[in-house]
Amino acid sequence: MSIKKDNDFIKEILKSQEGIHLDFKQGISNQSKIAKTIAAFANTKGGKLVIGISDKKQLIGIDAEEEMFMIDQANQKHLLPPAALSFEIFEVDYIDDEKLLEEKFVLVVTIPESSQKPHLHTENEINTLYIRDKDRSIPSA
Numbered sequence: 001m002s003i004k005k006d007n008d009f010i011k012e013i014l015k016s017q018e019g020i021h022l023d024f025k026q027g028i029s030n031q032s033k034i035a036k037t038i039a040a041f042a043n044t045k046g047g048k049l050v051i052g053i054s055d056k057k058q059l060i061g062i063d064a065e066e067e068m069f070m071i072d073q074a075n076q077k078h079l080l081p082p083a084a085l086s087f088e089i090f091e092v093d094y095i096d097d098e099k100l101l102e103e104k105f106v107l108v109v110t111i112p113e114s115s116q117k118p119h120l121h122t123e124n125e126i127n128t129l130y131i132r133d134k135d136r137s138i139p140s141a
Contacts (some may be wrong), residue, residue: 003064003089003105010092010106013050014057018135021047026054027062028070032123035078038071038111039119040130040137042083046113047132052106053083071109080120080127083122086110 016022022040026033028051041047049071052062052114068087075082087110093103129140 001087001089003091005091005093007092007094008094010059010090012013013106013108014053014059014095017088018055020045020134021139023047023049024053024057025049025051025134026060027051028067028074031070031074032121034071034079035074036121036128036130037137038075038083038085038109039079039121040132041111042079042114043117043118043140045115045131047111049109049111050106051109052104058090059095059100059104059106061092062107064105064107065109078096078121078123080122081116083111083114083119 018024023037037049051067052060054060057098071085075085088105088108090108091103092106093100118129121130131140
């Protein structure tokens with residue numbers, strides 16, 4: 001997978017607000033939790049997960065391959081059926097025209113609205129339908 005350099009794209013992402021189509025994550029530490037967000041995007045109108053940027057829009061940076069592995073595992077283990085995902089890795093070496101001490105990597109995961117709805121989050125043999133409501137992934141009533 002090629003690594004993209006597009007500081008303008010990252011700058012635009014940093015100006016964006018979390019919402020029905022966008023969610024920021026510093027990193028993935030819990031596969032079940034991120035699977036809920038993937039399911040919610042697939043079941044609603046699609047969206048982007050941006051990994052390596054905090055909720056407060058701080059560029060944290062991540063190990064992109066590790067994060068891709070965690071997301072793929074979450075999708076395979078906790079979603080019935082798994083959702084379609086595409087990954088883009090961005091290398092960031094400048095923010096606001098200031099050179100960073102070392103480059104950082106951001107992973108953008110695109111989850112399209114699914115034609116195979118519903119995607120159920122499954123854990124401990126319990127299946128739950130998640131949807132996106134503003135900037136949250138919630139169980140559907």
